[in-house]
Amino acid sequence: MNLEINMLTEFGDFLADGHVGNSVMSRRVESVWNQCVSIVFDFQGVNNLTDSFVHATFGNMVEEHGEEFMKKCRFKGCSPLVKSFLSIAVGEGMKKHMERKTN
Amino acid sequence: MQHTVIIPSHVFEEQLPQLFNRLHEANHYDEISIDISRVEFLSPAAIVTILARCHQWKRQNKNLCLIGLNQCSAAGYLKRMDFLQHLGINHGYEQNRHPPAGRFVPIQSLTFATGSVDLLASEITQCILPESSCYDDEYRLIQYATGELLSNGKYHSEGRAFVSAQFFPKRNLVRIAIADDGVGIRQKFLTTSRASEAADANSAIRLALIPGVSSALLSPSGLYAARNHRGVGLSLTRELVKGANGEMLIATEDGWFYEKQGEIVPHSGTVYYGQGTLVAATFHRDHIADYTEMHAKAMRDIGMFSEGSADIFLD
Numbered sequence: 001m002n003l004e005i006n007m008l009t010e011f012g013d014f015l016a017d018g019h020v021g022n023s024v025m026s027r028r029v030e031s032v033w034n035q036c037v038s039i040v041f042d043f044q045g046v047n048n049l050t051d052s053f054v055h056a057t058f059g060n061m062v063e064e065h066g067e068e069f070m071k072k073c074r075f076k077g078c079s080p081l082v083k084s085f086l087s088i089a090v091g092e093g094m095k096k097h098m099e100r101k102t103n
Numbered sequence: 104m105q106h107t108v109i110i111p112s113h114v115f116e117e118q119l120p121q122l123f124n125r126l127h128e129a130n131h132y133d134e135i136s137i138d139i140s141r142v143e144f145l146s147p148a149a150i151v152t153i154l155a156r157c158h159q160w161k162r163q164n165k166n167l168c169l170i171g172l173n174q175c176s177a178a179g180y181l182k183r184m185d186f187l188q189h190l191g192i193n194h195g196y197e198q199n200r201h202p203p204a205g206r207f208v209p210i211q212s213l214t215f216a217t218g219s220v221d222l223l224a225s226e227i228t229q230c231i232l233p234e235s236s237c238y239d240d241e242y243r244l245i246q247y248a249t250g251e252l253l254s255n256g257k258y259h260s261e262g263r264a265f266v267s268a269q270f271f272p273k274r275n276l277v278r279i280a281i282a283d284d285g286v287g288i289r290q291k292f293l294t295t296s297r298a299s300e301a302a303d304a305n306s307a308i309r310l311a312l313i314p315g316v317s318s319a320l321l322s323p324s325g326l327y328a329a330r331n332h333r334g335v336g337l338s339l340t341r342e343l344v345k346g347a348n349g350e351m352l353i354a355t356e357d358g359w360f361y362e363k364q365g366e367i368v369p370h371s372g373t374v375y376y377g378q379g380t381l382v383a384a385t386f387h388r389d390h391i392a393d394y395t396e397m398h399a400k401a402m403r404d405i406g407m408f409s410e411g412s413a414d415i416f417l418d
């Protein structure tokens with residue numbers, strides 16, 4: 001199955017609440033993770049976000065799934081700002097994933 | 104026993120310790136009068152501090168009353184801010200509501216159970232920068248900082264948080280402040296593996312400002328709370344404030360942290376905010392440049408940077 005999450009409809013144009021982010025992701029994404037071949041997060045229309053949101057939401061997902069996240073998940077419709085936030089959160093998540101693996 | 108707290112005439116960040124101490128003196132009394140007759144100017148930090156403290160006293164069933172409104176030259180401003188309504192104490196004056204003029208944000212409040220972080224942050228930003236578009240750098244920076252501080256008030260304080268903001272056209276400054284009557288930063292770390300580094304309120308503030316440090320992540324209560332926080336909000340806001348040549352203030356119990364244009368300004372003598380936490384951020388609009396770059400720099404400065412994951416983007 002291919003899953004697409006529209007970030008604007010799920011969260012609005014300013015993503016700032018990591019609790020809401022996490023709970024939506026666990027309901028919409030984690031619950032079907034194994035059945036999904038590809039997951040696309042569509043950021044079209046998202047104007048701004050906070051690090052709390054992006055690290056709690058995607059940092060966790062990357063930390064947990066590591067290489068599988070990199071294979072399965074893609075982002076689209078991102079502004080330069082959103083790209084910059086996501087790159088850092090994904091990078092940090094991967095770092096934590098590697099630390100977990102070596103420990 | 105009755106006590107009167109005389110609110111000083113002008114309270115900017117520098118005069119906050121004096122305000123805190125006056126409020127603290129009243130803690131031991133059951134009947135407290137708040138005298139605002141001398142008030143000419145209160146910064147957002149002062150306003151939310153008074154509200155958070157009065158909220159705590161009300162929870163403790165103390166009798167509060169407001170005096171001196173008729174003599175107060177800032178009465179119109181306080182009314183337009185919804186200060187009296189949020190104070191929720193009998194002041195015996197008629198409440199004439201005027202729409203806000205755009206230079207300040209009427210006070211709002213939120214708790215763990217009520218109030219949306221993102222909607223409230225956007226509303227506050229629109230109100231404080233009415234002529235900006237939501238794509239402007241300054242708009243996104245203020246929205247970011249407000250979002251991070253509101254998230255902390257909502258999810259960490261365990262109390263009620265009051266928020267206010269104001270634009271000062273003469274100096275081109277935006278001030279945002281959020282104060283709560285919750286458990287305070289030190290308490291949050293008490294049950295974590297780093298409790299020894301938060302033995303007093305000042306150490307707890309230093310710990311909270313370390314990038315990646317979150318009491319939720321360190322909490323033994325397990326995965327649920329831990330997943331929702333990564334310890335990035337306060338440290339990033341501090342870096343962005345530095346990038347805008349601004350000021351960051353954190354007060355909790357007897358802890359005090361005040362950084363102005365990148366320099367920590369110590370306070371001699373005791374400062375006692377009391378129960379809960381106050382965080383205030385001031386931004387110089389003249390120093391707000393490309394927000395995407397400001398944010399990336401702030402990230403690099405705290406040691407977080409991306410390592411070329413361009414292939415995760417489809418376009």
Ligand SMILES: Nc1ncnc2c1ncn2[C@@H]1O[C@H](COP(=O)(O)OP(=O)(O)OP(=O)(O)O)[C@@H](O)[C@H]1O
Nearest residue numbers: 052255259260291311317318332333334335336337
């Ligand atoms: N209003 C508050 N009341 C009590 N504790 C607070 C408050 N604000 C911050 N803290 C403490 O400071 C810590 C650091 O705050 P910070 O915003 O940097 O991280 P976080 O909120 O835990 O994670 P994130 O911001 O990534 O969601 C928090 O974990 C919490 O322990």
Ligand SMILES: [Mg+2]
Nearest residue numbers: 052255336337
């Ligand atoms: Mg936070």
